[in-house]
Amino acid sequence: MTxxxxFTSSYSDNGGNCVEVAANLAITDGIIPVRDSKNPTGPALALPASAFAAFVAGVKRGEFRVG
Structure with a gap:
């Protein structure tokens, strides 16, 4: 098992309040694990790669702006 x-995004510079993703499992397992960067030994949420890709596309389109 791999x-x-x-890793965190190169755009993350918010004092440690970010998430980490593991894209290396997308091809082999079809999932993208996501976890809290402040708790690296804690649980990870395993998202289907297609759902994560749709989320990232939405972020790039500005669909999740706060404020």
């Missing part, structure tokens, strides 16, 4: 290789 271990997830978590």
């Amino acid at each position: 271990e997830p290789q978590f």
